[in-house]
Amino acid sequence: GAVVSQHPSWVICKSGTSVKIECRSLDFQATTMFWYRQFPKQSLMLMATSNEGSKATYEQGVEKDKFLINHASLTLSTLTVTSAHPEDSSFYICSARGGAGRTGELFFGEGSRLTVL
Amino acid sequence: KNQVEQSPQSLIILEGKNCTLQCNYTVSPFSNLRWYKQDTGRGPVSLTIMTFSENTKSNGRYTATLDADTKQSSLHITASQLSDSASYICVVSAERGSTLGRLYFGRGTQLTVWP
DSSP states (O other): OOOEEEEOSEEEEOTTOOEEEEEEESSSOOSEEEEEEEOTTOOOEEEEEEETTSOOEEOTTOOTTTEEEEEEETTEEEEEEOSOOGGGOEEEEEEEEOSSSTTOOEEEOOOEEEEEO | OOOEEEEOSEEEEETTOOEEEEEEEOOSSEEEEEEEEEOTTSOOEEEEEEETTOOEEEETTEEEEEETTTTEEEEEEOSOOGGGOEEEEEEEEEEETTEEEEEEEOOOEEEEEEO
16 A cells, blocks of 8 residues: 655654654655654644645644745645753654545644654 | 533443443534544554444444434444453544544543453
């Protein structure tokens, strides 16, 4: 099946630094990618929807200046956590929509665990 | 309000036993319903996807059912294995034009299989 790759799988950074997470669709073109955040024992929370070549659509309560999303190509979307703080520590997951039509499959990446010290 | 409710929140069963997880939703208009398995610290993996016209779909030992009239779905796991221990997430998609619409996630059922 289709594969979505995230990198890095885990990252530790100092408070105040910025961290970039990449999401790649390896064997299909993804016009839309989604970014989620997941706290321990919680379900996925949609942060933003990223469409190739256009600005991302952010969910209510998600700071667009804090979480910068770039979807420059049909196979790559990036999430940059700017000026990270300990409360930004979380598991970040991306997903990419493959195929066309109403039942287009949705593939998830393996997730990236961010720890801010 | 569009919501997805899953039950039970957690479940412990013995290896080899069967179990059924429930998902009730109020999402409208409905497009499709998906079940995902998420191992701890990993991304979700798709088990099944069902549209309005589908009542049941199987994937190995996993069988999903859908009753679009009552807005209920279930995921039945047969002959459970230790590797089935994971969180099972129900995701419902709202229809929006001809494209995949907004996704609504359940909180998941945490399944633990004991030897």
